[in-house]
Amino acid sequence: MNGRITVVGLGPGDAALLPPLARAALLRAQAIVGYKGYIELLEPEVLAGRQVLSTGMTGEVERCNAAIDLARSGVETVVVSSGDAGVYAMAGLVLELVETRGLALELEVEVVPGIPALCAAAALLGAPLMHDFAVISLSDLLTPWEVILRRVKAAAGADFVIVLYNPRSVRRKDQLPLALAAIAAERPGTTTPVGLVKRAYRPGQEVLVTSLGGLEPELVDMQSILVVGNSATRLVAASQGPRMLTPRGYAGKYGL
Numbered sequence: 001m002n003g004r005i006t007v008v009g010l011g012p013g014d015a016a017l018l019p020p021l022a023r024a025a026l027l028r029a030q031a032i033v034g035y036k037g038y039i040e041l042l043e044p045e046v047l048a049g050r051q052v053l054s055t056g057m058t059g060e061v062e063r064c065n066a067a068i069d070l071a072r073s074g075v076e077t078v079v080v081s082s083g084d085a086g087v088y089a090m091a092g093l094v095l096e097l098v099e100t101r102g103l104a105l106e107l108e109v110e111v112v113p114g115i116p117a118l119c120a121a122a123a124l125l126g127a128p129l130m131h132d133f134a135v136i137s138l139s140d141l142l143t144p145w146e147v148i149l150r151r152v153k154a155a156a157g158a159d160f161v162i163v164l165y166n167p168r169s170v171r172r173k174d175q176l177p178l179a180l181a182a183i184a185a186e187r188p189g190t191t192t193p194v195g196l197v198k199r200a201y202r203p204g205q206e207v208l209v210t211s212l213g214g215l216e217p218e219l220v221d222m223q224s225i226l227v228v229g230n231s232a233t234r235l236v237a238a239s240q241g242p243r244m245l246t247p248r249g250y251a252g253k254y255g256l
Helices: 020-028 059-074 091-101 117-125 145-157 177-182 250-254
Strands: 001-009 033-034 049-056 077-081 107-112 133-137 159-166 193-198 208-210 224-228 232-237 243-245
Touching: 001 020, 001 059, 001 091, 020 077, 020 107, 033 059, 049 059, 059 077, 059 091, 059 107, 091 107, 117 159, 117 193, 117 208, 117 224, 133 145, 145 159, 145 177, 159 177
Parallel strands: 001 077, 001 107, 033 049, 033 077, 133 159
Antiparallel strands: 159 224, 193 208, 193 224, 232 243
16 A cells, blocks of 8 residues: 545534544544535644645545545545535545546545434434434435435335435525425325424524424525434424434333
């Protein structure tokens, strides 16, 4: 091996939720590469004295190739993502580029896990992911919309709790209503709980619990995670407002 590139997940955004392994990788790094919005989540002392390379949105291939080049030159390099590096993030692209460039035997690629956005959202909503769930991104930048909608319909028909990433952007305003309509065709709109979490564990955090029929798509943006309950999901009272609960099945087995 002639070099190492480490891909880390920074967690939801709060420095307290940065995993220790990720922090250790950042502190041993000589160069840190990432989307500028994620670089801004890092504490100044983590960036101090290190080469920082950032690009804007859609610059993923450019910055991952730059990170690979740095690692090949002997620079200890870390690529950062928000959440978990292996969930809609950079771990896959780094591995794909290393493979495509024929560097699999030259570069060591280490992936360090982080706290994914869906776990951060679920924690703020209560316990909506206690049973089987499906995670679907509504972004059609890399995946055809027809494929996305087919997956939404399949997950809704199978009664999964559904987590929606990248639900709505300035450019993509129609997909979310279409996805919600597909889900509503399989479960009641008035009694199916839906949780909306925006900017989880970051400044400006918002948490809203509503129903499938009551959700206003205009409230949703690209910094949002949506959690749509299944047929068993219900709301429970809590001091901070209603919380979502998808029972695991203990009551039926043990008679709580």
